[in-house]
Amino acid sequence: MGKKRINHLNDLNGSEWLYWTDSLYITSYPPDVTHALRKAHGAMKPPEVMAEIISFFTQRGQLVLDPFAGVGGTLLGAAMTRRQAIGFELNPAWVKIYEEIKAGFMVQDGQLVEADNRPRPNRATSGEWLPRQKDPGPAGSGPGTKGSGTSQLATQSGTWPITGEMRQGDCLELLKELGDESVEVVVTDPPYGAQHGATGFAAETNFNMLNAGETADFGNAPDFETYLELMHRFGLEAHRVLKPQKYLIIMVGDRFRAGEYVPLGYLVAEEMRRVGFRFKGLKIWSNKATQRPLKPYAVLSSFVPNITHQNILILKKE
Numbered sequence: 001m002g003k004k005r006i007n008h009l010n011d012l013n014g015s016e017w018l019y020w021t022d023s024l025y026i027t028s029y030p031p032d033v034t035h036a037l038r039k040a041h042g043a044m045k046p047p048e049v050m051a052e053i054i055s056f057f058t059q060r061g062q063l064v065l066d067p068f069a070g071v072g073g074t075l076l077g078a079a080m081t082r083r084q085a086i087g088f089e090l091n092p093a094w095v096k097i098y099e100e101i102k103a104g105f106m107v108q109d110g111q112l113v114e115a116d117n118r119p120r121p122n123r124a125t126s127g128e129w130l131p132r133q134k135d136p137g138p139a140g141s142g143p144g145t146k147g148s149g150t151s152q153l154a155t156q157s158g159t160w161p162i163t164g165e166m167r168q169g170d171c172l173e174l175l176k177e178l179g180d181e182s183v184e185v186v187v188t189d190p191p192y193g194a195q196h197g198a199t200g201f202a203a204e205t206n207f208n209m210l211n212a213g214e215t216a217d218f219g220n221a222p223d224f225e226t227y228l229e230l231m232h233r234f235g236l237e238a239h240r241v242l243k244p245q246k247y248l249i250i251m252v253g254d255r256f257r258a259g260e261y262v263p264l265g266y267l268v269a270e271e272m273r274r275v276g277f278r279f280k281g282l283k284i285w286s287n288k289a290t291q292r293p294l295k296p297y298a299v300l301s302s303f304v305p306n307i308t309h310q311n312i313l314i315l316k317k318e
């Protein structure tokens with residue numbers, strides 16, 4: 001009989017581990033119960049996706065850090081998988097929304113549900129609170145599409161509160177408050193590069209998250225060079241606070257700017273290599289639930305891509 005191998009990274013079994021190593025990642029999660037509150041942000045990530053990422057890079061009870069926390073997609077994913085979590089977010093409006101979610105929702109069997117004491121508007125008339133759809137149905141789903149609970153989420157039974165803490169401020173300052181080698185994973189979704197004018201960026205992305213006039217906002221960097229310098233400073237701190245052999249996961253989209261493709265995922269990964277991380281790979285994430293119709297940029301004239309994927313960069317502190 002072979003010796004039983006110890007899993008030092010996560011709580012998954014061999015086949016769950018293997019499934020997650022696929023470089024293509026297609027999801028189609030329907031809006032969850034917190035979506036009506038979170039959607040004000042515009043660039044928020046599905047808690048289910050964050051829960052799956054967290055499930056791979058941590059074990060139950062470990063500490064997850066998100067320095068660009070938005071309205072709390074990562075913190076909610078951590079709650080769903082029973083991890084501890086800390087988030088930093090510059091914009092007080094997003095922190096307030098997360099606090100509202102924390103007070104009004106909880107986790108039941110790995111899924112977010114309304115807390116018993118939550119004041120409920122009249123659903124029949126307001127339509128404000130979307131009921132959780134257990135099964136997204138065939139639309140948008142295809143082979144390999146993740147759209148309902150995953151096995152590792154479904155195996156967590158019971159009811160528990162959302163406990164992740166979100167601190168308001170500039171992450172470059174707040175990160176200094178964390179001790180060396182104090183967190184098991186950094187999972188984050190920073191602004192995708194320089195703004196180049198709010199109007200252009202909004203038209204390009206439909207995002208509503210920019211903090212006008214806030215120079216500490218990475219998305220307000222005047223150009224990609226400055227953005228990458230800021231990411232370098234963030235990377236140094238992420239490297240310091242991570243325990244050895246643990247991972248930094250960055251979600252970042254590529255851009256098309258001034259007639260040229262900007263492989264921002266690759267550029268950010270290179271910057272993190274300069275910090276000292278080893279680049280282990282990426283998952284190309286396609287979120288079918290939010291995919292918009294393709295736009296006819298320069299049709300019959302020149303190739304312009306519709307960038308429908310995001311990069312999930314996997315970097316390790318070795």
Ligand SMILES: C[S@@+](CC[C@H](N)C(=O)[O-])C[C@H]1O[C@@H](n2cnc3c(N)ncnc32)[C@H](O)[C@@H]1O
Pocket residue numbers: 041043044045046067068069070071072073074088089090091094169170171172189190191192209211216217218219
């Ligand atoms: C793409 S969004 C993150 C969304 C998040 N994943 C969610 O699910 O809500 C990036 C966030 O970074 C925040 N941000 C930008 N610069 C920051 C900084 N220096 N410190 C902390 N947060 C910052 C923005 O306000 C924005 O909410």
